[in-house]
Amino acid sequence: MGEREGESESNNNNDNNNGKGSGLEFVLVHGSSHGGWCWYKIRTLLETSGHKVTCLDLKASGIDSSDPNTILTFDHYNQPLTNFMASLPPNQNGEPDLSEYGDVSELIYGLGPDQTPTSDSTLAKMVLRPAPLRAFKEATFVEGPCSDSVRRVYIKTLQDRVIKQEQQDAMIRRWPPSQIFLSDTDHSPAFSNPRGLVRLLLQAANGVNY
Numbered sequence: 001m002g003e004r005e006g007e008s009e010s011n012n013n014n015d016n017n018n019g020k021g022s023g024l025e026f027v028l029v030h031g032s033s034h035g036g037w038c039w040y041k042i043r044t045l046l047e048t049s050g051h052k053v054t055c056l057d058l059k060a061s062g063i064d065s066s067d068p069n070t071i072l073t074f075d076h077y078n079q080p081l082t083n084f085m086a087s088l089p090p091n092q093n094g095e096p097d098l099s100e101y102g103d104v105s106e107l108i109y110g111l112g113p114d115q116t117p118t119s120d121s122t123l124a125k126m127v128l129r130p131a132p133l134r135a136f137k138e139a140t141f142v143e144g145p146c147s148d149s150v151r152r153v154y155i156k157t158l159q160d161r162v163i164k165q166e167q168q169d170a171m172i173r174r175w176p177p178s179q180i181f182l183s184d185t186d187h188s189p190a191f192s193n194p195r196g197l198v199r200l201l202l203q204a205a206n207g208v209n210y
Contacts (some may be wrong), residue, residue: 024205027050029081032131035062036137038124041194042201049198056080074139120191143175146203153179153204155189155197163185179207 025045028039036055041051059077060068069155071077141147154177156168163171172180181200189197 021054024048024202024204026201027054027056027084027120029056030058030061030102032136033061033128035064035127035129037062037127038188042190043196045163045194045198054084056084061129062127068130068132069134071135072138073082074135077132079113095143117191120188141175153181155188155200156181157187158182158184160185160187179204 024046028036028042030036035057039053039055043055046053057064058080059071060066064080066177072210075082152175154172156165156172157163158165160168180203181194183196183200184194186197
């Protein structure tokens with residue numbers, strides 16, 4: 001059963017206070033056609049609460065000047081993320097030490113037509129870029145010990161008109177997360193309910209066990 005955003009409000013407030021003292025670090029990765037800019041509300045809320053936030057631009061996204069027609073593989077598209085991960089100090093096993101970063105996962109939010117503020121829709125229309133479709137077509141996701149070594153959670157958007165409930169359920173069955181959170185928002189909680197999304201991110205990060 002998922003945890004609904006907005007429930008246990010006192011516990012959520014405690015999460016914010018605890019996070020502020022512990023200085024959590026978040027790596028936020030955008031979805032197709034977006035860029036690091038789409039996290040501006042989330043970054044502001046987290047940083048003013050004392051957390052560190054990195055918002056990456058993948059290839060041909062955001063202010064990265066690459067031509068999307070030249071991005072032919074998913075690995076190339078994700079190169080800024082893999083370079084960042086490689087720059088992290090190694091842990092005792094010779095792998096990047098993620099213990100300070102909470103859940104490192106790709107959170108994909110587009111623009112939903114129902115709740116996202118008009119000003120954000122206008123901003124998106126001005127800065128959205130063509131996606132490198134050839135790279136997406138060849139993308140594969142390998143299951144196994146490596147993919148399961150980083151804990152993942154799923155935030156299910158209940159009013160989503162882009163990825164419908166049955167599609168989200170199929171994604172969850174295909175690659176089960178350790179925990180599911182419920183957000184009564186459209187496809188874009190980073191825009192339509194940033195404070196609620198921050199609460200869920202802090203809950204997820206504070207629940208990480210390494």
